[in-house]
Amino acid sequence: MQSIGEKLEEARKRKGVTIREAAEATKIRGDYLNSFENNNFTINVPEIYVRGFLRSYCNFLKVNSEKVITDYNAALLGEAKAAKREHREFFGRMELQQTPLVNEESNSKPQTIDDEKLRREEEVVEKVGLLEKVREKIDSIDKETAIKVGIVAGIALLILLVIIWIFRALTSGGIDDANQGQANPTGLVPAQSQQASPQPAASTAEQETIILIAVGDVRVSVTERNSGRVLLDAHPMVAGQREAISKVGPVKIDYTAGENLQVEIKGTAYGTGKTGVGYSTIP
Template sequence: MQTIGERLEEARKRKGISLREAAEATKIRSDFLSNIEQNQFDFDLPDIYKRGFIGNYARYLKLNADTVLTDYASQRLSNSRLGKKAGSEWFGKMEVKTSGSAEEGTAEDTAPPSLGRISTRNDESGREGSADTAADTTNETTFYFKVGLLFVGTLSLVFILFILVKSILGGAGDPGTEASNSVSSTTFDRTALPTLATNPESQQTSAAKDPITLEATGSVYLVAKQRDNQLELFRGTLGAGESKTLERSGVVDIVFTAGENFTVETKGGRIRPSVSGEAQITVD
């Protein structure tokens, strides 16, 4: 009759799976799988781990895990009974030997070296098993900690990207905040920027109210202010085909982000900035 280990090994070889591949797939160390296939279940782990390894390995090999675990329990119970029987016979022999001489019996009762060595070995194996279990627990905790850090880092990156995209594309939705910051952070040199003026006729009527119309041929962000009192007439983004008529009194300074995408319509004619990109013009 095949043992549990022989059945598992035969099923693995029948599927053409190496021991290393099985260990990677089941997340069980290869030395544990090797001991299981050799029907050696005395490696230093609690019995609940052994049962879990055997059940997972059987399911991985498409075997009936319940049947395999039942056979394992029967084998373990049988080994336990055999061990108790052998122990009782051994102690019986010890009693026969000690009956021959009182002095030998006294020496054996006071300091049995064989029992002392067995107890020490069991203590050492127990300590090694506890150390392995503690190491496995530490590794598992470290793994989950790294996964948590990765998850938090990913969320932070997504949040930062969202804020950046919103700050870039959100000018039309909230021009009073983000677009204002964009324009105010740019330093314009008025002496280096072109200043265009209307014809002499428009200069004569500059003191009176003279509406101007901002017409956009493409997306452009504009800020228009009256020079004399710094009254802000308009601040916002105009899309292609959009226009904005402003009632003004006096000279108007217009700051823009794309000079090639807009014109200014006045009574004196149409003014088009002579530069592209960010600059400023003055309409008298």
């Protein structure tokens, strides 16, 4: 007949798990499980926990836990009787007057263990273990929720930044016709380091010449606003290059790098006041 430890060890090996894996699955210390498989149930914990651990381990291994607990109770009862007999034999040898063991056993009620009480105690242990598992599950859910909230917040922030960038790109194109009545209708910034050069006289009262000055690599297009005539089409310019443009009426200047372009108007050089792709309107 197999002992409790042999049954547990055989079931574990049949399941194909190690002591360590079983300990992680059942939340029971590995040295306790190893002691159980060696039929050693003295693990310095209250008896209620020993039974609770045994029942949990049996349920994990798919072993009949009721049969194992019954065998365990029978083993405890046998150990108690053996200890009692040894105790009485010891005092018998000391010639102490005692009631015969046979009479005592015949007159006393059979020693039994209240299975219902044990079951309630074991249920308490199982509920404690279940609460621990629920707490671990809640902790893991909280972490997952925090991660998801962080991801959603990051995506929302990214979308907001993209919307702001698109809005600024659409509204930062330079000076439009509404600014033509201001003191500086071009919206250009006077260039501090650029010296003004003589401006050729206009051939007619309506015609005016402006000079594009590259202070770095830039590609420039110039279009008359009223006629739609293209005066310069995606013209590449390098640092130091100058292009004179004769125009009639307001023009729109598109550029790929506003920081690398200056416009000379009536002898005064202006910077675009912008960086990157943009445009400026010259009246």
